[in-house]
Amino acid sequence: MAGKILNRRDLEFQLFEVLDTEALTSRPRYAEHSKETFLAVLDTAEAMAEEKFAPHNRKADEHEPSFDGTRVSMIPEVKEALKAFCDAGFIAAAHDFERGGMQLPVVMTQAAFSLFKGANVGTAAYPFLTIANANVIHRFGSEAQKAKYLDALLTGRFFGTMALTEPQAGSSLSDITTSAEPNPDGSYSLRGNKIFISAGDHELSENIVHLVLARIPGGPAGVKGISLFIVPKFRVNDDGSLGARNDVTLTGLIHKMGYRGTTSTMLAFGEQGGCIGELVGEAHKGLAYMFHMMNEARIGVGMGAVMLGYRGYLASLEYARERPQGRAPTNKNPADPQLPIIEHADVRRMLLAQKAYVEAGYALCLFCARLVDETRSGADDAARQDAGLLLDLLTPIAKSWPSQWCLEANSLAIQIHGGYGYTREYPVEQFYRDNRLNPIHEGTHGIQALDLLGRKAIMDGGAAMKLFAREARQTIAEAGKDPALAGHAAELGDALGEIAATLQALAPVLATNPTLALANAVLFLEAFGHTVIAWIWLRQALAAQRGLQRAIAADADFYRGKLAACRWFYRWELPKVRQWHELLRSLDDTTLAMAPESF
Numbered sequence: 001m002a003g004k005i006l007n008r009r010d011l012e013f014q015l016f017e018v019l020d021t022e023a024l025t026s027r028p029r030y031a032e033h034s035k036e037t038f039l040a041v042l043d044t045a046e047a048m049a050e051e052k053f054a055p056h057n058r059k060a061d062e063h064e065p066s067f068d069g070t071r072v073s074m075i076p077e078v079k080e081a082l083k084a085f086c087d088a089g090f091i092a093a094a095h096d097f098e099r100g101g102m103q104l105p106v107v108m109t110q111a112a113f114s115l116f117k118g119a120n121v122g123t124a125a126y127p128f129l130t131i132a133n134a135n136v137i138h139r140f141g142s143e144a145q146k147a148k149y150l151d152a153l154l155t156g157r158f159f160g161t162m163a164l165t166e167p168q169a170g171s172s173l174s175d176i177t178t179s180a181e182p183n184p185d186g187s188y189s190l191r192g193n194k195i196f197i198s199a200g201d202h203e204l205s206e207n208i209v210h211l212v213l214a215r216i217p218g219g220p221a222g223v224k225g226i227s228l229f230i231v232p233k234f235r236v237n238d239d240g241s242l243g244a245r246n247d248v249t250l251t252g253l254i255h256k257m258g259y260r261g262t263t264s265t266m267l268a269f270g271e272q273g274g275c276i277g278e279l280v281g282e283a284h285k286g287l288a289y290m291f292h293m294m295n296e297a298r299i300g301v302g303m304g305a306v307m308l309g310y311r312g313y314l315a316s317l318e319y320a321r322e323r324p325q326g327r328a329p330t331n332k333n334p335a336d337p338q339l340p341i342i343e344h345a346d347v348r349r350m351l352l353a354q355k356a357y358v359e360a361g362y363a364l365c366l367f368c369a370r371l372v373d374e375t376r377s378g379a380d381d382a383a384r385q386d387a388g389l390l391l392d393l394l395t396p397i398a399k400s401w402p403s404q405w406c407l408e409a410n411s412l413a414i415q416i417h418g419g420y421g422y423t424r425e426y427p428v429e430q431f432y433r434d435n436r437l438n439p440i441h442e443g444t445h446g447i448q449a450l451d452l453l454g455r456k457a458i459m460d461g462g463a464a465m466k467l468f469a470r471e472a473r474q475t476i477a478e479a480g481k482d483p484a485l486a487g488h489a490a491e492l493g494d495a496l497g498e499i500a501a502t503l504q505a506l507a508p509v510l511a512t513n514p515t516l517a518l519a520n521a522v523l524f525l526e527a528f529g530h531t532v533i534a535w536i537w538l539r540q541a542l543a544a545q546r547g548l549q550r551a552i553a554a555d556a557d558f559y560r561g562k563l564a565a566c567r568w569f570y571r572w573e574l575p576k577v578r579q580w581h582e583l584l585r586s587l588d589d590t591t592l593a594m595a596p597e598s599f
């Protein structure tokens with residue numbers, strides 16, 4: 001295996017010292033769990049990730065799935081790993097005991113799943129898509145649909161997909177054209193083409209359950225006329241047995257830069273007029289159903305980006321400790337031995353940057369997963385609603401910030417390896433290629449920015465932003481009492497002030513000239529993202545200060561490392577937001593003013 005997946009000490013720090021995950025066990029839903037059962041889940045996940053997922057990460061990249069016109073083939077290790085994952089019950093981990101699940105909090109499932117993502121994103125994608133698919137059917141499917149599909153998905157007999165994108169409709173789902181004609185028996189006949197559908201065909205499971213967005217003819221135009229359908233590869237009889245092949249055809253595999261272990265497919269629905277689907281919930285509400293489940297899916301994307309960054313960070317850390325090269329600036333004596341490159345300040349800069357990006361990205365994704373738990377089992381209605389509001393606001397950041405900065409971490413990991421990092425003999429180039437997907441799928445970086453500035457930051461009179469500011473100010477007040485952190489606390493306070501000033505300046509323009517107000521939305525996404533991460537770092541620093549008081553030896557080094565990474569982020573990164581806010585408030589129209597013909 002090429003290096004460690006993550007720092008387990010960090011994982012337990014996040015769960016038990018920052019997020020107080022153990023407190024969840026006092027809630028009725030998690031009463032049968034304890035810190036010990038949580039740790040046992042992590043142990044199982046870690047062992048399985050290391051033994052079954054990580055060893056074929058490179059092989060799956062080098063031998064991508066192939067299609068001979070009839071069958072999809074891939075290396076056998078993928079199926080073996082997924083069998084182990086399903087047999088261990090991980091697909092149903094968050095579901096009720098009665099459904100065969102482990103009834104784990106989402107923060108624990110995200111923590112456990114992070115290990116599989118770090119080990120092998122390509123193989124891990126199959127069960128994670130299945131989990132997302134099962135969650136939609138669990139939440140919105142009829143009892144009959146649950147009986148037919150849900151148990152089979154939760155045990156891994158069937159795998160699932162999300163089939164939204166069409167060749168002419170990616171970011172703009174209002175333009176999808178796949179149609180669904182009602183049949184007299186209540187089913188629908190689908191016809192249309194989808195592209196980029198991950199895990200859209202393979203022979204890893206008995207059946208594949210596609211969740212397909214399509215239009216019922218005569219429905220409203222745009223997003224209000226999109227419905228959601230269950231379309232299985234093999235039709236399923238009422239007793240759960242498999243029926244005839246449905247008319248879903250793989251028209252080709254897509255060959256990608258990374259994530260090669262996951263099949264990316266072009267699918268034709270109803271070419272022969274025989275593609276039967278079942279409507280989920282009510283007609284025309286398909287997009288709302290899909291988006292309802294997006295929060296968790298997007299935290300999952302962010303976590304995937306974090307884990308690839310984390311792998312690269314640990315690989316480059318190990319390399320930097322071992323690679324001798326050069327001497328101190330003050331030493332010109334060639335007879336002296338060379339220093340390991342970790343001794344050079346610039347290499348430490350690149351390591352600190354990676355540490356600051358990946359550990360904060362990890363903390364943010366787990367924080368958001370914990371918010372999902374609060375929405376489900378929080379103390380009262382007000383607590384659950386607040387958690388939902390904050391989660392809505394932070395989800396674009398949990399998806400976009402790691403996709404951008406943990407990818408940057410992967411670039412730095414290559415840089416630390418020098419020329420070797422650019423070769424296929426070392427793992428870091430694959431981490432970069434795999435991670436490059438994350439700013440693109442599940443809503444591109446630009447689309448996330450429009451959603452944040454155009455909707456989430458200003459909805460209900462800015463209620464979510466005010467809630468975030470309130471939470472951050474509590475952390476600021478606490479950190480302000482610690483002389484070691486008071487400076488950072490004040491800087492975070494300033495960054496919050498910048499956000500408020502920018503939103504105040506942009507609010508009237510959003511109403512009168514949204515094209516201008518939204519032109520630089522990406523800057524807002526990034527400025528808010530950096531502020532959220534600064535807050536996340538201050539929370540970690542507070543926990544590290546508490547830990548330091550009782551820590552000894554190696555543990556003290558761990559906590560000092562946390563404080564150093566926090567300091568790095570406040571010195572090197574947070575000050576950048578001031579310039580971004582100035583540009584935003586100036587309503588800079590350079591991009592809008594550049595005519596397409598002038599390029």
Ligand SMILES: Cc1cc2nc3c(=O)[nH]c(=O)nc-3n(C[C@H](O)[C@H](O)[C@H](O)COP(=O)(O)OP(=O)(O)OC[C@H]3O[C@@H](n4cnc5c(N)ncnc54)[C@H](O)[C@@H]3O)c2cc1C
Pocket residue numbers: 161162163164165167169170171172195196197198199256259264437440441442443444445446447
């Ligand atoms: C490996 C991979 C796996 C995928 N898996 C799935 C899957 O399982 N299921 C599924 O349904 N889809 C999947 N997708 C599709 C993915 O969600 C889309 O590629 C993505 O939403 C972008 O759509 P597009 O490719 O059509 O790009 P476009 O929408 O054409 O975007 C191109 C560029 O234009 C920008 N842009 C577009 N519209 C606007 C706008 N209004 N304002 C500003 N900028 C804009 C975008 O930000 C982007 O930079 C996958 C894609 C890939 C590459």
